[in-house]
Amino acid sequence: MTVLFNLDSNKNIRRNLRQQGVRAEIILWSKLRNKNLGYKFKRQFGIGKYIVDFYCPKKNLVIEIDGATHSTNKEIFNDNIRQKYLESLGLKVVRFTNLEVGQNMDGMLTEINEVCGKN
Numbered sequence: 001m002t003v004l005f006n007l008d009s010n011k012n013i014r015r016n017l018r019q020q021g022v023r024a025e026i027i028l029w030s031k032l033r034n035k036n037l038g039y040k041f042k043r044q045f046g047i048g049k050y051i052v053d054f055y056c057p058k059k060n061l062v063i064e065i066d067g068a069t070h071s072t073n074k075e076i077f078n079d080n081i082r083q084k085y086l087e088s089l090g091l092k093v094v095r096f097t098n099l100e101v102g103q104n105m106d107g108m109l110t111e112i113n114e115v116c117g118k119n
Contacts, residue, residue: 004045004089013051017044024065024101025053031109033064039116040065047089050082059116067098 025043034052043057047062054063061079066079083093094115096108 006046010046010049010051015044017051022065022067022098023054024067024098027101027105028054028063028096031105032112037109037113037116042090047086047091050085054084056116061112061115062091062093063087063112064093064095065098065101066095 027042029043031037033043039056039058041063042055042057043053045052047055052062055061056063064079086093092115094111100108
């Protein structure tokens, strides 16, 4: 059996990402943690060689928060490869921007709830 989740080789990276969290991720995490939406989410979770911002195992849902570093052609190309890989595992990927976290949290939470309800 191939191990895909939380590879030991990425443990320190995942820990550092949690400790140095981006403000938008910390804000969304405050809404997702402790089953606030009815489902358990994990933060900075390893899937294969990637580390996703948030993962709900029960719903096979990945939530990514994209900041300004996701705007160049190369970064967009890499994000597409990453998303195709995650989707090939049967995962649903939902993306939001840092700006949406600050300006449309209610809309984001509604979308997350809708996606969770469909799975």
